[in-house]
Amino acid sequence: MTGRVIVITSGKGGVGKTTTNANIGTALARAGNKVVMVDTDLGLRNLDLLLGLENRIVYTIVDVVEERCKLKQALVKDKKNPNLCLLAAAQTRDKTSVTEEQLKDICNKLKKDFDFILVDCPAGIEQGFQNAVAGASEAIVVTTPEMSAVRDADRIIGLLEAREEIKSYKLLLNRVRPNLIKSNDMMSVEDVVEILSADLIGIIPEDTGIITSTNKGEPIVNDEKSLAGKAYNNVAKRIMGEEVPFLDLEEDSGVLSKVKKFFSNLIGKEK
Amino acid sequence: MAENILKELCNRLLSLFRQTEAKEENAKEVACNRLRVVLMQDRTNLTPELLQRMRRELVELLSKYVEMDKEALELNFDQDGDQMALMLSIPVIRAKDEAEIEDALKSDEDAQEDDESEDNDEDEDSETDNSDEDAQEDEVEDEAEEEISEDETEKEDENLSEDENSDKE
Numbered sequence: 001m002t003g004r005v006i007v008i009t010s011g012k013g014g015v016g017k018t019t020t021n022a023n024i025g026t027a028l029a030r031a032g033n034k035v036v037m038v039d040t041d042l043g044l045r046n047l048d049l050l051l052g053l054e055n056r057i058v059y060t061i062v063d064v065v066e067e068r069c070k071l072k073q074a075l076v077k078d079k080k081n082p083n084l085c086l087l088a089a090a091q092t093r094d095k096t097s098v099t100e101e102q103l104k105d106i107c108n109k110l111k112k113d114f115d116f117i118l119v120d121c122p123a124g125i126e127q128g129f130q131n132a133v134a135g136a137s138e139a140i141v142v143t144t145p146e147m148s149a150v151r152d153a154d155r156i157i158g159l160l161e162a163r164e165e166i167k168s169y170k171l172l173l174n175r176v177r178p179n180l181i182k183s184n185d186m187m188s189v190e191d192v193v194e195i196l197s198a199d200l201i202g203i204i205p206e207d208t209g210i211i212t213s214t215n216k217g218e219p220i221v222n223d224e225k226s227l228a229g230k231a232y233n234n235v236a237k238r239i240m241g242e243e244v245p246f247l248d249l250e251e252d253s254g255v256l257s258k259v260k261k262f263f264s265n266l267i268g269k270e271k
Numbered sequence: 272m273a274e275n276i277l278k279e280l281c282n283r284l285l286s287l288f289r290q291t292e293a294k295e296e297n298a299k300e301v302a303c304n305r306l307r308v309v310l311m312q313d314r315t316n317l318t319p320e321l322l323q324r325m326r327r328e329l330v331e332l333l334s335k336y337v338e339m340d341k342e343a344l345e346l347n348f349d350q351d352g353d354q355m356a357l358m359l360s361i362p363v364i365r366a367k368d369e370a371e372i373e374d375a376l377k378s379d380e381d382a383q384e385d386d387e388s389e390d391n392d393e394d395e396d397s398e399t400d401n402s403d404e405d406a407q408e409d410e411v412e413d414e415a416e417e418e419i420s421e422d423e424t425e426k427e428d429e430n431l432s433e434d435e436n437s438d439k440e
Contacts (some may be wrong), residue, residue, distance in 0.1 A: 147306050154310050184299045191303050195310065 003034075003111040006118055006239070007136035009160075011152030013123030015144045016174040019210060020232070021120040022050040024140075026219040027236030029084035033115040036075060036085040038106070040132040041122040042097055045089035052079060052217025053086055062090035065102045071109055080222075085114075095127050100134035107135030116239075125159060133160070139169040140201060145176060145187040154196055170201035172235065177206045178249040202235035204228050205249050311348045322346065329359065335375040338364045 008021045021037055029035040038061065039047040048054045059074035064087070071087075078084035087106070090097060103119075110117045121132035133139070139160050143153035153171070160166045173189055180186035193200055207228035213220040220229040221236075227247065234244045312318065326346045333339065340362040347358045367375070 147302050147309075150306055151309060151313065154313065158314070181299075184297075187299055187302050187306075191299070195303065195306055 003114040005107045005136045006138045008140045009121035010142040011156040012149045015142050015149050017142050018046050020142050023219045023221045023232035025118050027221045027233045029081045034083050035116045036114045037118045038087045039089035039120045042089045043094050045091050047120050048088050057088045060088045060090040062093050062097045065098050100131050103131050104135040137167050140172050142172045144174050171198040172202045174204045175206045204231045337366050
């Protein structure tokens, strides 16, 4: 088996890298793939929390690198899905504890046993980023329709393009708020895609369900009704090569919009 | 009578909507435009000062050949996919005739000769004499300023506009 190593990165912090990682990983595993998530955010690990695995971690990636345990011993199995594993970051160490070469080596070993290796990248463009990218051949750049996030994404794209080992990168637009886009208060999906001129792999709507799902330690893709969950599931399908149309986020069923539609129809007829 | 009042009310209501719409359009457009400029600078290391200088020099060069509406001259960046393009839009009032062009070129050549001789003098003095170089730069800027005179855009940095004011006084 030769798995695909995908790094999930953003430049700016707080745009939803780790949430994206947890959800795409879970969705891919639910679809029957063997998935391992590698948290490279040394000193600021969070992926374990989002998956509800924080109490099960015995060994971390630093333990593997420093040969205190074997790689397989450090992999924590997900509670629900046996296809899903986590290689946790060390919480008490800093970004220099693992080198690019060591991460490359770990990814190469994991490739033999897994279909997908998702690498969760720390924020920033320093060594932590360089390490996380080292073993990957694909990248997902997470951004939101905000100026600072888009600017940082542009920077990250520039850095990814400079790295030969990254064969392709895709854009994931997170925390999209259709109402604000409609009222022209927020940049639209098209605006961001045009400005960054990158291929889109997903549009995730802002969803309060993300907060509750994080609190429970259960990725939102497990919730069939959630719109963000559906959107993440679609991203997973696109990664697997399926062609899935983007969700129509503008579809709103509020009373006000129905009234507006009624009147706009009336005016249209009069003309 | 009542009809008029009703119409008035309708118009006011409508204008209220139009106003808010116009405002809302700005937030997104402003964000897009600001981002385009800032990304252009990030990607190319072109600072606003350099852009302004480029604009000034272009005006200088082009005004030898055409008479143009300097105020309406626009220098922008356009993006088409991966390709970045520098868009210069110049409203031309009329092309200059040959005599005018020759005059302009001649005076330009003279100026260049002067510059060269000045340069040589400086070289003889000292190559690392910064104060002299600064003075020369200032001279160039002043000249350019006179040429553009009142077509300074909002982007123009404060120093220059201040200089302009003092000149007028």
